[in-house]
Every structure is written in C-alpha cells, then in structure tokens.
Amino acid sequence: MIPELGHFCLAMAVALACAQGVVGIAGPSLKDPRALAAAPVLALLHFTAISLSFLALVWAGVVSDFTVENIADFSSASTPLLYRITGIWGNHDGSILLWCLILSLCGAAVAVGGGRLPASLRARVLGVLGLISCGFLLFTLAVSNPFTRIWPPPLDGAGMNPILQDPGLAFHPPVLYTGYVGFSVAFAFAIAALIEGRIDAAWGRWVRPWALISWCFLTAGITLGSWWSYYTLGWGGFWFWDPVENAALLPWLTGTALLHCAIVVEKREALKAWTVLLAIATFSLSLSGTFLVRSGILNSVHSFAAAPDQGLFILALLAITIGGSLLLFAIRAPVLAATGIYAPISRESALILNNIFLCAIAAVVFTGTLYPPFVDLLFGIQLSVGAPFFNQTVLPLAGPIILAMGIGPLLRWKRADMLPVLQRLWLAGAVAVLVFIILTATRHIIAALGLAGGAWVVCAALTDIAERIRLFRVPLGQALGRLFTLPRAAIGAALGHIGFGVSVLGIAAMTLAVQKVIVLKPGQSTTLGGYSWTLQDIHDAPGPDYSQRVADVALSDNGHVFMVLHPSRRFFTAQHVITSDAAIRTNGFQDIYIDFADEEDGGAELRLSRHPGAPEIWFGGLIMALGGVFSLSDRRLRVGAPFRKRLPGGATV
Amino acid sequence: MSPLRRRLLFGAPLAVAVAGGAGFYTILRRMQNDQYDPHALPSPLIGKRPPAFTLPGTGGGSGFSNTDLLAPPKPMLVNWFASWCAPCQEEAPMLQTLAASGITIWGIAYEDQPAALAAYLQKYGNPYTRLATDESGLTAINWGVYGVPETYFIDKTGIVRLRYAGALTDEVVKTQLNPLFEQYS
Numbered sequence: 001m002i003p004e005l006g007h008f009c010l011a012m013a014v015a016l017a018c019a020q021g022v023v024g025i026a027g028p029s030l031k032d033p034r035a036l037a038a039a040p041v042l043a044l045l046h047f048t049a050i051s052l053s054f055l056a057l058v059w060a061g062v063v064s065d066f067t068v069e070n071i072a073d074f075s076s077a078s079t080p081l082l083y084r085i086t087g088i089w090g091n092h093d094g095s096i097l098l099w100c101l102i103l104s105l106c107g108a109a110v111a112v113g114g115g116r117l118p119a120s121l122r123a124r125v126l127g128v129l130g131l132i133s134c135g136f137l138l139f140t141l142a143v144s145n146p147f148t149r150i151w152p153p154p155l156d157g158a159g160m161n162p163i164l165q166d167p168g169l170a171f172h173p174p175v176l177y178t179g180y181v182g183f184s185v186a187f188a189f190a191i192a193a194l195i196e197g198r199i200d201a202a203w204g205r206w207v208r209p210w211a212l213i214s215w216c217f218l219t220a221g222i223t224l225g226s227w228w229s230y231y232t233l234g235w236g237g238f239w240f241w242d243p244v245e246n247a248a249l250l251p252w253l254t255g256t257a258l259l260h261c262a263i264v265v266e267k268r269e270a271l272k273a274w275t276v277l278l279a280i281a282t283f284s285l286s287l288s289g290t291f292l293v294r295s296g297i298l299n300s301v302h303s304f305a306a307a308p309d310q311g312l313f314i315l316a317l318l319a320i321t322i323g324g325s326l327l328l329f330a331i332r333a334p335v336l337a338a339t340g341i342y343a344p345i346s347r348e349s350a351l352i353l354n355n356i357f358l359c360a361i362a363a364v365v366f367t368g369t370l371y372p373p374f375v376d377l378l379f380g381i382q383l384s385v386g387a388p389f390f391n392q393t394v395l396p397l398a399g400p401i402i403l404a405m406g407i408g409p410l411l412r413w414k415r416a417d418m419l420p421v422l423q424r425l426w427l428a429g430a431v432a433v434l435v436f437i438i439l440t441a442t443r444h445i446i447a448a449l450g451l452a453g454g455a456w457v458v459c460a461a462l463t464d465i466a467e468r469i470r471l472f473r474v475p476l477g478q479a480l481g482r483l484f485t486l487p488r489a490a491i492g493a494a495l496g497h498i499g500f501g502v503s504v505l506g507i508a509a510m511t512l513a514v515q516k517v518i519v520l521k522p523g524q525s526t527t528l529g530g531y532s533w534t535l536q537d538i539h540d541a542p543g544p545d546y547s548q549r550v551a552d553v554a555l556s557d558n559g560h561v562f563m564v565l566h567p568s569r570r571f572f573t574a575q576h577v578i579t580s581d582a583a584i585r586t587n588g589f590q591d592i593y594i595d596f597a598d599e600e601d602g603g604a605e606l607r608l609s610r611h612p613g614a615p616e617i618w619f620g621g622l623i624m625a626l627g628g629v630f631s632l633s634d635r636r637l638r639v640g641a642p643f644r645k646r647l648p649g650g651a652t653v
Numbered sequence: 654m655s656p657l658r659r660r661l662l663f664g665a666p667l668a669v670a671v672a673g674g675a676g677f678y679t680i681l682r683r684m685q686n687d688q689y690d691p692h693a694l695p696s697p698l699i700g701k702r703p704p705a706f707t708l709p710g711t712g713g714g715s716g717f718s719n720t721d722l723l724a725p726p727k728p729m730l731v732n733w734f735a736s737w738c739a740p741c742q743e744e745a746p747m748l749q750t751l752a753a754s755g756i757t758i759w760g761i762a763y764e765d766q767p768a769a770l771a772a773y774l775q776k777y778g779n780p781y782t783r784l785a786t787d788e789s790g791l792t793a794i795n796w797g798v799y800g801v802p803e804t805y806f807i808d809k810t811g812i813v814r815l816r817y818a819g820a821l822t823d824e825v826v827k828t829q830l831n832p833l834f835e836q837y838s
Contacts, residue, residue, distance in 0.1 A: 311681045326667035
C-alpha cells in the first residue's frame with residue numbers, strides 16, 4: 001500500500017512539475033498576477049509530492065518490505081537501520097529519486113527564499129527548474145521506477161554491498177547531489193536572464209549565494225568521497241582520476257570559476273555572457289556527470305548497472321536541457337555587453353586569469369575522460385587514459401593558479417599596481433622560497449614545489465587579512481576590533497584560499513609517504529618510517545552482520561609503545577564478500593595507516609604506511625567549504641539590506 | 654569583434670555540445686547492438702606478431718626475444734605472471750595441467766625479483782618451457798598487458814590470436830583455448 005502511495009505521489013509530482021514549468025515560463029508574458037503567484041505555490045506542492053514519495057520508499061526500506069524490488073535487491077533483514085535508510089540512495093533507481101528530491105528542494109528554496117526577487121524573474125527561474133524536474137521525474141517513472149513490486153517476495157533481501165556500509169559513504173551521495181543539483185538554480189537564473197535579455201549587478205548579487213551554497217556542498221561532497229575512498233578501499237590513495245571522480249571535479253572547477261566570475265558581474269557589470277555560459281556549463285557538467293556515468297559509456301569502478309535504453313532516455317533529456325540552453329545562449333547572449341572597463345592589471349584581470357586556468361584544467365580533465373570512448377568511435381583505437389596523463393597535464397596548470405591566487409585578492413578593482421602588492425606579499429614569498437630551499441635539499445623536487453605553493457597560498461591569504469585589519473600598524477586591540485567588523489565575505493574568501501592551500505600542502509606531503517607490504521607472524525616486528533611495528537595477535541571478533549579477524553599491531557618509538565591499531569578483515573556472510581577495514585590513527589598532521597590484506601599460515605599480510613600530511617587534504621576541503629558558508633552568512637545580510645530598510649523595525653546593517 | 658564573428662563565437666558551445674551528443678548517441682546505439690563494450694579489454698596484438706623485445710632469463714636460463722616467437726613448431730601460449738600476484742598462484746595448477754597435456758607454455762615474469770621468482774617456481778611448480786623476466790615492466794607496456802596473469806595464444810606463424818586477461822579456468826580452456834588449438838594445429 002505505502003509503495004503504491006509513493007508511486008502515486010511521484011506521478012502527481014510529474015504533473016505539478018510540468019504545471020510549474022509551463023506557468024513559470026509563460027506567466028510573465030501573460031502579465032497576469034495570478035500566474036506569477038502560482039509558480040511558487042506549485043513549486044512547494046511539487047516538493048511536497050516528491051518528499052512524500054521519497055518517504056514512502058524510506059518507509060519500505062525501514063520495515064524491510066521485500067515485495068519492493070529495489071529493497072529486495074539492495075537490503076536485507078540483517079542490514080543495520082542506518083544502512084537500510086541510506087541504502088535507498090545506494091542504488092540506481094533510488095539515487096535518481098533522491099536527485100529529483102533535491103532538485104525540487106531547490107525549487108522550494110527559491111519559492112520561499114526568493115521573496116525579494118522581481119516576480120517575473122522568480123517565476124521564470126521556477127519555470128526552468130520545473131521543466132528540468134519534469135523531465136527527470138518522467139525518466140524515474142518510465143524507466144527506473146523504484147517502487148516496482150516483485151511476486152513472490154524473497155524471504156530475505158540480497159543485502160547491501162558491504163563496501164557501501166559506511167557512515168562516510170552514507171552521507172556522501174546526498175551532500176554531493178546537493179552540490180550537483182544546487183547549480184540548477186544558477187543555471188535557471190542564467191536561462192531566465194537570457195529570456196529577459198538583461199543581466200545587471202543585481203542579477204550577479206542574486207545568483208552568487210545560490211552558486212556559493214552549491215559550491216560548498218560540492219566541495220564537502222568531493223572531500224567526503226575522497227576521504228571515504230582513502231579509508232575504505234585500503235589502497236591509501238585519495239584520488240584516482242576515475243571517470244566518476246572527474247565527473248565531480250569538472251563542475252567543481254567550472255563552479256569555482258563561476259563564483260569568481262559572478263563577483264565581477266556584481267561589482268563591475270562585466271563578463272556577463274561568460275558568467276552565463278559558466279552557469280550553463282556547470283549545471284550541464286553536473287547533469288552529464290551524474291547521468292552519463294550511469295549509462296555505462298565510461299568505464300568506471302563506480303559502476304551502476306544500467307541498461308542502454310535508459311541511456312538513450314537520459315541522452316534525450318540532456319540534449320534538450322543542454323542543447324536548448326546553449327541554443328538560447330547562442331541567440332540571446334550576443335546582446336549582453338559589458339559596461340565596466342578595466343586595466344590589464346586589476347582585480348578583474350586577475351579573476352579572468354583565474355577563470356582561464358580553471359577552465360583550462362576543466363578542459364584537460366574533460367578531454368582525458370572522454371578521449372577513450374571517442375577515439376574508439378572515430379578511429380577504432382582502444383586505449384585508456386590514466387593518472388599519469390592527468391598528473392602531467394593538471395599539475396603545470398595548477399602552478400599559475402597557485403601563484404595568482406596569492407596576488408589576486410590584494411589587487412584593486414579597475415586599475416592596480418603590481419609593485420606595492422608584491423611588496424606587501426614579501427613575507428609570504430619568503431616563506432614559500434624558504435620551504436622550497438629546505439625541502440629540495442633533502443626531498444623530492446615535486447614535493448618541495450607543492451609544499452612551497454601551499455605555504456605561499458596560505459601565507460598570502462593571511463597577509464590579505466592582516467593588511468585589511470592593519471595588523472602591526474595599529475595597536476593589537478584595534479586590529480582585532482577591525483577583524484570583527486571586516487565583511488564576512490572577505491574572511492570567507494580568505495578562508496577558501498587558505499583551505500585550498502592546506503589541501504595543496506597535504507597532497508604535496510603525501511608524496512613523501514612511506515609504505516611497506518609485509519607478512520608478519522604474531523610476535524614479529526618490522527621497522528618503517530622511524531617506528532617499529534609489531535604484530536601482537538590475530539583474533540576473532542563479532543560484528544553485526546559480519547564476522548571478522550582482527551590484527552593487533554603495536555607501534556613503538558625507541559622501545560616505547562605509543563599506539564596499538566586494530567585493522568580487520570570482515571566476512572559478510574549474506575553476500576560472501578570479504579572486505580578489509582583499514583585502521584587509521586591520525587594526529588592531525590600525519591596518518592598511520594594499516595591494512596590487513598590477507599591471512600596465511602598463521603601470519604598476517606599487512607600493508608603498513610605512514611602518510612605525512614594526509615589529514616590536511618580533507619581539512620583543506622573542509623576549510624574551503626566553511627569559508628563558503630562564512631561568506632554566505634555575510635551575503636544574506638547584505639543582499640537584503642536595501643530592502644530591509646523599508647521594513648518597519650527591520651534590522652539594518 | 655564584428656557582430657557576425659561574435660554570433661559565431663557564441664554558437665561555438667552549442668556546436669561542441671551537439672558534436673558530443675551525436676558521439677554519445679552513436680556509442681549508445683552501438684552498445685545496444687553489442688558492437689561496442691566499454692568494459693572489454695581489447696588487445697592491440699590480436700592478428701599481429703608481438704612487438705620487438707629481448708628479455709633475460711632467470712637462474713642461469715637464457716630468456717627469449719620476439720624472434721624466438723616468429724615460427725613456433727606448433728601453437729603455443731605465452732603466460733605473463735608474477736610471484737607477488739595471488740591469482741597467478743591460483744592459476745598455477747591449471748598451467749601445470751596444460752603443460753602436462755603437451756601444450757608449450759613460455760612464461761614472462763612481470764616486475765619480479767629473482768629470489769622471489771625462484772621461491773615461487775619452487776613452491777607452485779614450473780610449467781614453462783622457457784622463461785624470461787621483464788623486471789622493468791616496459792615490455793609489458795608494449796604488449797598492452799593489463800595485469801597479471803595474462804595469457805596469449807600464438808599460432809604457428811607467430812601471430813597472436815587470443816589474449817586472455819585473468820587466471821585461466823576450466824571454462825576458459827574449454828570454450829576459448831581448445832577451439833583455437835584445434836583450428837591452428
């Protein structure tokens with residue numbers, strides 16, 4: 001009964017989304033206030049319908065209703081409650097329903113939070129969102145219905161892939177999807193602006209918070225995913241240049257470019273058409289990333305089994321969404337002209353430079369990901385493009401970004417002088433050079449360059465803040481006072497840059513990692529990275545839906561044991577799968593990583609690693625996302641400011 | 654910029670998207686018709702002779718080069734393996750059985766150490782008529798080896814007719830190798 005209600009709500013949502021699309025797009029030209037007012041209401045109803053539908057599926061998962069095929073295939077009676085819920089989006093059909101839920105949530109957020117937008121713009125934005133949602137809901141309903149029943153129901157479900165039973169992965173898809181789908185709002189704003197044929201500073205101010213919030217989610221989502229692969233897959237790697245990872249990285253790159261570009265529109269009314277194109281490109285890449293990966297075209301370890309006819313349906317949807325928006329762009333965008341002018345050395349130019357390099361990286365990653373299937377199609381040559389290609393092409397492009405990232409924020413708008421800016425950055429430069437010199441003497445040159453680059457970005461961002469609060473030029477108390485009155489956007493931006501720098505530091509430091517694969521019997525020990533590693537014991541331990549063998553490994557430094565870790569091998573009886581649960585202990589600056597790979601003749605095959613800087617990779621991602629949130633807290637106040645003054649008793653800034 | 658050039662420039666993204674869409678459409682159609690499998694591991698060597706190489710042997714053995722494979726007296730197998738690879742250990746009994754049934758198997762040890770290799774052959778047996786070692790792994794790249802174990806079928810004219818990636822099983826021998834031995838003997 002409940003699954004049928006869910007199915008019915010899904011059908012209702014299609015109708016509501018379609019109505020939202022038509023009313024939203026056509027409403028403003030009808031000049032009928034009722035049509036303009038209807039769009040937000042329809043968006044809320046549409047969100048409610050999908051939420052109910054999603055809740056119905058969650059309910060089926062929680063009570064383990066194995067008459068629903070989706071639940072029978074990916075859950076089992078012994079699966080813990082958390083994973084019975086998160087398992088809903090761990091498979092193809094459920095994850096697309098989650099995708100639609102988040103899209104409708106975005107629409108509802110615009111309906112509720114967009115009260116200060118001009119009514120026609122809001123209606124058009126909601127209309128675009130409604131049309132996209134309508135298409136993907138139709139897809140769900142027609143070819144990937146998560147509510148399909150099976151009869152007779154199996155006694156127990158097939159169970160969830162054990163490798164996905166992990167808290168990190170439980171929350172990775174919703175966060176990542178929110179990031180992906182959130183860019184639909186920026187996209188809808190771009191389409192609405194193209195329809196209206198007008199882009200001004202106000203448009204830049206409206207679109208930026210939406211882009212920023214999705215960017216924060218996308219950053220956090222990528223960070224979570226990378227962290228998950230680091231600690232569960234047992235390889236100790238954090239980025240594999242897998243097509244699915246690239247699919248998440250591409251919108252992140254163009255989204256980052258969009259964020260920076262929207263500032264120029266907001267402050268200087270320049271780069272309008274480019275910003276619109278970036279908004280379209282970011283969402284298009286999000287869409288292609290989520291769906292083309294599932295069509296089976298790209299050879300990936302993250303395989304979602306999907307039939308090619310689903311692929312054709314998806315391709316048709318993508319063709320309409322992406323092709324339609326780019327056609328609109330080709331027709332309408334040439335009339336958008338810049339009004340602000342600027343000199344070659346200015347904040348605007350720095351932001352353009354940032355855009356060029358981010359988009360160049362995106363282009364390289366895009367080419368590398370799509371090259372194998374296309375070269376096979378055109379020339380019949382089969383090949384694979386792997387990490388060596390990406391490392392060799394992306395790293396040289398990241399260099400100039402890292403260099404420019406330090407200088408850019410200190411340049412003034414319109415026209416700036418390079419010399420005083422460089423003078424102010426002498427300390428950051430000195431630190432970077434010092435790091436480089438110290439490290440090249442003893443270590444690898446790439447690691448030295450990376451660490452110097454990271455140090456440069458972090459120090460330059462700190463210098464920016466120090467300059468703004470006039471640290472050491474005015475008394476300390478006064479400087480701290482200035483810190484609190486500083487626009488939060490400025491602090492957010494600096495935090496974003498610091499986060500990036502910290503990630504660069506972590507990635508560079510990871511190249512200094514030491515690793516050893518060794519078979520130890522209980523009582524034996526080995527040395528690695530300056531520590532002595534001793535296998536104390538191997539024993540059995542119980543688990544909820546698995547049994548496990550645990551190895552106790554003690555680390556000692558000069559005979560003094562300071563750490564005991566317990567990596568394990570888990571045997572999931574329902575699925576006949578063995579996973580290894582790596583033991584990781586971090587002190588914030590380095591990880592000790594032990595993977596229990598195999599057990600033979602009473603000995604344990606252990607993969608021992610010492611990863612300096614590994615935690616910084618994810619701390620950096622977190623700091624970046626936090627910087628975005630911090631900046632957002634400023635935006636919301638300021639965006640409303642001109643309007644709030646008119647409200648009686650309203651807070652003024 | 655002239656208005657026309659501006660228009661053309663703004664149409665460029667659409668052109669790229671259309672080209673990409675057409676490409677994906679063709680790929681999907683070919684996947685539906687089973688003409689294209691993105692997960693297959695095709696070998697560039699099928700229908701050709703192995704690329705030039707000269708590899709040393711191990712433990713006093715002489716190794717071999719591509720010229721030794723030009724015209725074998727009867728069809729044979731070249732098996733890539735390594736002492737550190739677990740599936741190779743699983744495959745070892747199958748190779749022993751094949752060798753015992755009179756099939757010539759030459760082995761190439763991939764990125765292996767002489768001592769570990771000797772211990773491996775001691776423990777799991779040596780089914781190889783001739784043995785070479787590719788310590789640098791460069792020959793493996795030229796062959797397009799995806800991973801070990803990997804087995805190549807070479808006919809009497811020295812041409813590669815089959816590449817099988819992964820450990821040989823009864824099923825693979827029955828359905829893929831035996832028909833080839835019959836066809837090319």
